[in-house]
Every structure is written in C-alpha cells, then in structure tokens.
Ligand SMILES: O=P(O)(O)OC[C@H]1O[C@](O)(COP(=O)(O)O)[C@@H](O)[C@@H]1O
C-alpha cells in the first residue's frame with residue numbers, strides 16, 4: 001500500500017510543544033503546591049496500574065432500538081460473565097439467569113417478581129429482597145475493582161452513594177460491623193426505598209461493566225426508532241461514533257443537501273418508517289403525500305418492504321407509501337443528474353441514468369448494454385431535459401429541505417452525531433472505520449481528486465471529515481460543494497463509507513435482469529483478508545501492526561462466514577440488528593468486547609422482545625470467540641488514556657523541581 005504523505009514534522013513538533021506548554025500551565029494552576037503535585041502523581045501512578053477498562057463495539061444499529069438497548073443492558077453478555085465469575089457454582093442456572101435479567105431490566109423484573117411472590121408464604125418476598133441486595137452488592141464490589149473509588153462514586157446514584165459505599169467498603173464478616181450493616185439494610189426497607197436502591201444499583205453495575213462504547217456507524221435507516229437510539233447514546237456515560245453512509249444522509253439533509261434528503265425519504269417510505277420523520281422530528285409530509293397521490297399509482301416495484309409485526313395506521317397506507325416512494329425516487333434520480341453535472345470531479349457520469357433512457361422504447365443503455373425497463377413511472381420526466389424538476393417538485397423539495405434544516409429535535413440529535421462522531425477513529429491502537437479504505441486491485445490507495453487536489457488514505461478520510469463539519473455548520477451557505485461531498489460519501493465510488501463502484505437503486509427498481517443489480521465492491525473487501533495489507537493500513541494511520549486491529553462495520557456478515565480476518569487483525573462487526581436483513585444473515589449479528597485480557601467477538605441471536613426476556617429469561621448472546629488473548633494483562637498504562645496520564649505525571653514531576 002502506498003502511504004499518503006503526513007503532516008510535515010516541523011509543524012507537528014511546534015504543535016506538540018505548544019500543547020505541552022499549555023498542559024503545564026493548567027497543571028501549575030491545579031496543583032499549586034508541592035504537596036498537591038505529589039498527591040496527584042501518586043493518584044495517577046496508581047490509576048496506571050489498574051486493569052484496562054472494557055470497551056464495547058457495536059455497529060449498523062439501523063434504528064433497531066430495542067435490540068440495541070438490550071445489548072447495552074447486558075453489555076454483550078459481559079454482565080452474565082461477571083455473574084458467573086462471582087456466583088457460578090453457588091446459584092442454579094435459572095437463578096443466575098433471573099439475576100442477570102434483573103440487572104438488565106430492574107424496573108420490570110421487580111414488578112414481575114413482586115407479582116410472582118406476593119401470594120407465597122410469609123417472608124418469601126422479604127427474603128428475596130434481602131438476598132438480592134446482598135448479591136447486588138457482592139457483584140458491584142467485583143465489577144468495581146478495576147476502578148478508583150472516585151470513578152465508582154461517579155457511577156453511583158447520588159441518592160444512594162453514601163449507603164452504597166458503606167455497604168461496599170465495610171467488611172460484613174467483621175463482627176462489630178455486622179449490626180451496622182444490618183441497620184443499613186433495615187433502614188432501606190423501613191424507609192420504603194428498596195426498589196429504588198435495587199434499580200439504581202443495577203444501572204451502576206451496567207455502567208461499570210462497560211466503560212466505553214464505540215458505535216461504528218449506520219444508526220439511521222431501515223428500523224423504526226433511530227431517534228430513540230440517539231437519545232440513548234446522548235445519555236450514555238462514554239461513547240464515540242464513527243459515521244456510517246446512512247448517517248451521512250441525515251447529516252446531509254440537515255446541511256441542505258436535497259439529494260441526501262430525498263434518499264432518506266425514499267428509504268423511510270420503503271421501510272414504512274415515515275413516522276420517524278413526522279412524529280419524532282416534527283417534519284410534515286402532508287404536501288409530499290398529496291403530491292404523490294396525485295401523480296403516482298400503485299406499482300409493484302415500489303411497495304414497502306415489511307417486517308414481521310409491521311402494521312398500517314389506516315386503509316390505503318400501503319398504497320400511499322408506494323406512491324411516495326415513487327415520487328421521491330424520481331426526484332432523487334433527477335437531482336442525481338443535476339449533481340453529477342455540477343460536480344465533474346465526482347466522475348460519476350455513468351450514473352446520470354435518466355440521460356440514458358429511450359423514453360419511447362422504454363429502454364436504457366448502461367455500460368454499452370441495452371435493458372428493457374419495467375414498472376416505469378416517468379410521467380413527470382421531460383425526455384428533452386430529464387434532470388429538470390417540475391415547478392411543483394422544486395417547491396416541494398425546497399419546503400421539505402427547509403423543514404429538515406429547521407427541525408430542532410433533529411438538530412439536537414445531529415449536533416451530537418457530528419460532534420461525537422468522526423469519519424474514523426484511532427483508539428487504543430485500533431483503527432475504527434465504518435466501511436473501507438478505497439484501494440485498487442494491487443492494494444494501492446486510490447486517489448480522490450477534487451478541485452485540483454488529490455486525497456488518499458488518511459488524508460482522504462481527514463478531508464471528508466472536515467467537509468462534513470463544514471457543510472453541517474453552514475447549511476445555508478451558497479457553496480454546494482461540501483453538501484455534495486456528503487452525498488458522495490453515501491454513494492460515490494471512492495467513498496470510504498460506501499466502498500462500492502455504484503449504487504444500483506435505479507436498476508433494482510426498473511430492470512429485471514439481476515446481473516445489472518450487482519454492486520461491485522472495492523478490492524479492499526478481498527484484500528482485507530490479507531495480513532500484510534491490514535498491517536499497511538494500520539501503518540497508514542500511524543498505528544502499530546504488532547498490536548493493532550482494524551475494526552469495520554457496514555457489510556452484513558452471514559452466519560458461518562468469518563468476521564475475523566488477516567490473522568485476527570481485521571474484524572468486521574456489522575451488528576446484524578436490521579430485521580429486514582436477518583433472513584439473509586441468518587442470525588442477530590456480532591459485537592466486540594475489548595477488556596484487559598484481549599478482544600472477544602460475541603455472536604447474537606435475533607432479539608425477540610423485552611417482555612420475552614423478563615418473563616422467560618431469554619437472552620441473545622449465543623457464543624463468544626476469543627480474538628486474541630493478551631500474554632500480559634493490559635493495564636491503564638497500555639492505553640491512550642494511560643499515555644496522557646503518563647504525560648501528566650512527567651509534567652508534574654518537572655514542576656516538583658520548581659516548587
Ligand atoms: O436493501 P435496500 O433497502 O434495497 O438497500 C440496498 C442498498 O443499501 C446499501 O447496501 C447501502 O446500505 P448499507 O450501508 O447498510 O450496506 C447499498 O449498497 C444498496 O444499494
């Protein structure tokens with residue numbers, strides 16, 4: 001792989017010196033005396049020796065809130081593992097399972113338990129409470145050992161911080177302390193706050209079991225509640241996001257890209273999810289549906305894709321969705337013609353498909369081959385100027401785009417997505433990237449040429465990262481290019497988030513010949529099986545191949561197909577949450593855990609429902625596979641945070657000489 005050139009060293013060094021100087025000033029202010037500096041050095045050095053905290057990787061959530069919520073609650077099986085570590089051999093399998101479900105869904109499980117035990121003989125429910133509290137404290141103690149007391153305190157509900165700490169750090173075996181502990185427990189019961197205490201403790205355990213979450217993109221589209229996922233992420237204790245191609249459509253729409261907006265509207269109509277746009281984001285689709293009803297009729301190619309349990313809120317809704325999908329698709333194809341003409345650097349002329357149609361014969365020429373078109377709905381296309389919108393379409397798009405840019409609730413979510421997110425992330429020597437790095441067959445980095453400059457490798461993703469932020473922060477700017485680039489990320493041939501030569505949406509609607517539907521993947525997807533290729537990619541990002549991994553989402557992995565490649569250095573974890581895709585993949589997808597012992601790939605069954613979990617104790621983790629087992633258990637000192645702490649210790653030691 002040919003490497004992109006990095007920043008010149010002289011600039012890097014100046015930046016580093018400035019940063020160090022700045023840090024030094026902050027330290028001086030925070031620790032103004034020798035005693036304060038000594039205390040902090042001791043604190044930091046102790047932290048460096050703690051075991052590395054657990055990272056959790058998920059991807060391709062696609063609006064499937066309940067399944068995602070379940071995986072967060074069970075920490076991809078990590079809670080169950082901790083329970084096994086502490087109580088294995090002491091409790092029966094069903095007690096272990098019920099205890100796990102209590103920690104995942106404390107409110108519901110408590111209600112269920114109370115109903116179940118209320119008619120049992122006297123004292124059964126009380127005994128259950130007592131046992132449960134003791135077990136929770138025991139488990140909390142176990143999951144807290146990795147952290148400083150101060151970090152554990154921050155994870156406690158402030159209302160119960162005092163009592164929890166007393167229970168945690170007092171040895172109940174000490175005879176003198178026993179009555180003290182008994183009194184604390186009795187008070188919990190007599191003050192009527194046992195339920196609240198249990199609930200708070202369960203959430204603290206959830207939080208401590210996973211220290212940090214990585215979401216490798218595609219939060220939006222296909223499933224019904226991406227907005228709930230965004231709310232959940234916004235209140236999660238520690239998270240970062242790598243943008244997916246679908247997320248770009250939403251960011252693009254809010255940045256003023258009509259084409260991104262039309263794509264997401266089309267997908268939302270196709271998957272019967274327009275409610276997200278209307279109810280969650282308050283964007284009225286009234287004009288759009290009226291326009292669609294007036295101009296389009298039923299068409300088998302555009303009927304919504306339904307999954308089990310999908311319902312319609314009124315008669316004729318299915319037809320309405322079919323009409324909307326057509327109206328939006330035609331506007332999308334027209335705007336593709338316009339955008340491709342306006343952006344010659346995109347080099348996508350072969351995708352301006354409306355220009356290639358013989359409107360009399362109903363045929364199209366693609367790469368020299370002529371295809372018959374079926375299920376056509378081209379009444380609003382002017383064969384002499386196929387990219388031209390009718391005045392009504394134009395007005396409709398402007399109105400909708402205005403609503404997207406102005407929607408406060410959407411802005412709240414996308415601000416978070418843009419600010420917490422990035423095109424890629426280097427974290428603890430791993431490279432996290434939703435899709436791929438575009439390369440040619442030989443594995444050489446492909447250049448993207450734009451406005452006279454070439455970008456490849458790390459520079460390419462950095463360039464797109466900048467452009468996304470630029471477009472999002474200036475949605476009403478006169479310059480189209482940044483918003484166009486966001487659309488390019490959705491389906492451009494050199495897009496690291498897409499990774500295919502072309503998106504064959506048009507072909508799948510209108511051409512029967514399945515060969516034309518194929519979306520040719522970038523050679524990256526074959527080459528990523530190769531260790532040397534993966535090593536080079538890590539080096540491109542300044543990471544150490546001896547220790548690092550590349551982690552991708554994006555491509556659904558079929559059950560039985562390996563998610564671990566390149567001698568364990570390349571991991572693909574499309575979560576497979578998307579119900580619409582589960583019949584193809586055959587299971588519920590993969591997630592990844594990275595703790596002090598190494599990386600583990602977790603395989604999931606499809607999620608059924610929360611109720612099923614509470615009543616029947618069902619869980620969705622099916623198996624775990626160790627990707628690598630660290631010879632030396634990793635400590636905080638071996639992580640990125642550790643490096644920063646070491647840097648701080650160095651500065652503090654320097655200050656000591658001056659005090
Ligand atoms: O299954 P659908 O709705 O037709 O979508 C298929 C389209 O989705 C894509 O796979 C992109 O979505 P993903 O990022 O989830 O793969 C396109 O390549 C493809 O054209």
Ligand SMILES: [Mn+2]
Pocket residue numbers: 218244245246434497554555
């Ligand atoms: Mn994707």
